[in-house]
Amino acid sequence: MEGSMANIIEIGSLVKHFGKNAVLKGIDLAFPKGQVACIIGPSGSGKSTLLRCINLLETPDGGSIRLQGQDVTEMPTGLLHARVGMVFQQFNLFNNLSALENCVLGQVKVLKRSRAQSEETAMRYLERVGMLPYRDARPDQLSGGQKQRAAIARALSMDPDVLLFDEPTSALDPEMVDEVLNVIRTLKDGGLTMLIVTHEMAFARDAADRVVFMDAGQLVEDEPPQILFAQPRNPRTQAFLARSLRR
Amino acid sequence: MPTSFFGWIQLLLDKYGTLFLQGAGVTMLIAVVGTTVGFLIGLLVAILRTFPLKFTAPVWQQGLMHTLRFLLSAYIEVFRGTPMIVQAMVVYYGALQYLKLDIPALSAAFLVVSVNTGAYMAEIVRGGILSIDKGQKEAAVAIGLTHWQSMTSVILPQAIRSILPAVGNEFVVNIKDSSVLNVISVTEVYFMSRSAAGTYLKYFEVFFITAVIYLILTFTTTRLLRLVEKKLSGSDFYTVYGSQSDHQVQIQYTREGT
Numbered sequence: 001m002e003g004s005m006a007n008i009i010e011i012g013s014l015v016k017h018f019g020k021n022a023v024l025k026g027i028d029l030a031f032p033k034g035q036v037a038c039i040i041g042p043s044g045s046g047k048s049t050l051l052r053c054i055n056l057l058e059t060p061d062g063g064s065i066r067l068q069g070q071d072v073t074e075m076p077t078g079l080l081h082a083r084v085g086m087v088f089q090q091f092n093l094f095n096n097l098s099a100l101e102n103c104v105l106g107q108v109k110v111l112k113r114s115r116a117q118s119e120e121t122a123m124r125y126l127e128r129v130g131m132l133p134y135r136d137a138r139p140d141q142l143s144g145g146q147k148q149r150a151a152i153a154r155a156l157s158m159d160p161d162v163l164l165f166d167e168p169t170s171a172l173d174p175e176m177v178d179e180v181l182n183v184i185r186t187l188k189d190g191g192l193t194m195l196i197v198t199h200e201m202a203f204a205r206d207a208a209d210r211v212v213f214m215d216a217g218q219l220v221e222d223e224p225p226q227i228l229f230a231q232p233r234n235p236r237t238q239a240f241l242a243r244s245l246r247r
Numbered sequence: 248m249p250t251s252f253f254g255w256i257q258l259l260l261d262k263y264g265t266l267f268l269q270g271a272g273v274t275m276l277i278a279v280v281g282t283t284v285g286f287l288i289g290l291l292v293a294i295l296r297t298f299p300l301k302f303t304a305p306v307w308q309q310g311l312m313h314t315l316r317f318l319l320s321a322y323i324e325v326f327r328g329t330p331m332i333v334q335a336m337v338v339y340y341g342a343l344q345y346l347k348l349d350i351p352a353l354s355a356a357f358l359v360v361s362v363n364t365g366a367y368m369a370e371i372v373r374g375g376i377l378s379i380d381k382g383q384k385e386a387a388v389a390i391g392l393t394h395w396q397s398m399t400s401v402i403l404p405q406a407i408r409s410i411l412p413a414v415g416n417e418f419v420v421n422i423k424d425s426s427v428l429n430v431i432s433v434t435e436v437y438f439m440s441r442s443a444a445g446t447y448l449k450y451f452e453v454f455f456i457t458a459v460i461y462l463i464l465t466f467t468t469t470r471l472l473r474l475v476e477k478k479l480s481g482s483d484f485y486t487v488y489g490s491q492s493d494h495q496v497q498i499q500y501t502r503e504g505t
Contacts, residue, residue: 081391
């Protein structure tokens with residue numbers, strides 16, 4: 001087995017096409033346990049697709065993805081999804097269920113936890129994201145920021161090893177962005193591995209252990225934020241950062 | 248013999264009141280059974296037809312799924328593409344002549360109406376599923392739910408609520424269209440009316456009563472369905488536990504726009 005076991009995720013030569021369009025052109029990446037990595041890059045650079053390949057929401061066309069040394073395509077899908085959680089740009093809460101039930105459903109059906117235990121876990125994480133008072137509210141009764149915080153609690157309730165964030169604040173009104181980013185910041189201390197696709201450069205700079213810059217389906221630069229934001233080496237990174245920071 | 252219209256109505260009701268009532272009962276029974284079973288068929292067919300096919304699945308599984316999808320589409324096309332009156336004849340006399348099965352007319356009626364309704368319901372349910380944004384299905388997959396689990400716990404409860412008016416339509420259609428089953432001598436209200444009309448040759452008067460009966464049945468049904476719809480749309484209230492200043496308080500909120 002290649003790579004060290006300290007890496008929780010190892011991606012090798014990952015390729016993905018949509019029709020004739022090559023979205024990922026051979027990505028190699030490894031993430032140690034507990035690392036918080038932000039993935040940045042222009043729209044259409046393949047950031048989201050990379051994330052969605054990791055939990056097989058997209059089927060890779062080539063290369064390999066390993067979770068603690070195990071090929072994800074060979075894992076039972078329930079187990080893979082229990083261990084790799086995901087937070088979506090559009091929240092995707094279950095609209096027929098309360099915030100609490102959103103967090104309970106997966107625990108009962110997938111992890112086979114008892115109802116009481118599931119509710120206890122759900123309450124704990126709802127409290128952590130500041131949504132405990134709204135546990136009985138349904139998604140259509142919540143604001144965007146509240147929905148996203150509930151969606152984070154839903155993902156955490158499965159006690160995953162890895163949490164993937166697919167542009168978690170892109171669909172939010174500006175004043176709600178911070179409440180969500182602050183919640184994500186608090187999760188850093190828990191030892192959870194987080195991969196965050198984001199356009200929030202300030203957040204990437206101060207919250208990430210590592211920033212990965214992607215462009216046109218390729219990995220262009222991969223550095224700690226202090227280095228990537230201060231002295232980007234690649235001209236494409238420089239151009240992108242100049243554009244994003246000017247805003 | 249009565250001379251006025253209302254006189255005849257009075258006489259026919261006195262004489263054939265129970266006949267009309269029995270017929271109305273059979274009509275409603277066929278409509279309820281046919282719509283309920285048809286709805287269940289529709290749900291099942293829709294779940295099967297939306298089953299995602301993975302490229303990584305073994306060849307035999309893919310083959311099985313393709314065959315199943317073909318058969319389900321064929322079922323829907325055949326039963327939507329032929330009149331129920333013809334289906335009734337084919338099933339009833341087909342069973343009699345070729346399977347030597349003399350199925351009771353009422354059982355044949357249940358069968359034909361259910362299977363016919365199922366074909367329409369399958370499409371209605373499919374539409375309902377398509378109306379739910381696919382992000383929720385993705386989120387269900389992302390926490391590890393199976394297709395069946397995500398359908399029954401997340402997608403269908405929402406889809407059913409949005410298709411309820413269409414399901415109600417099917418119910419009303421079934422109340423009326425079960426009249427075609429008189430061709431296989433099902434004793435529903437149209438069949439009973441024809442028998443009643445035959446005695447005095449008072450077709451207008453009898454079928455005037457019949458029309459009123461149908462109207463009462465359909466009107467009552469639509470009102471009841473409206474109630475069910477209201478019930479299913481869920482509570483308009485929710486409670487927030489605690490506020491920044493008072494942690495014990497429970498605040499009732501009303502959803503906006505209701």
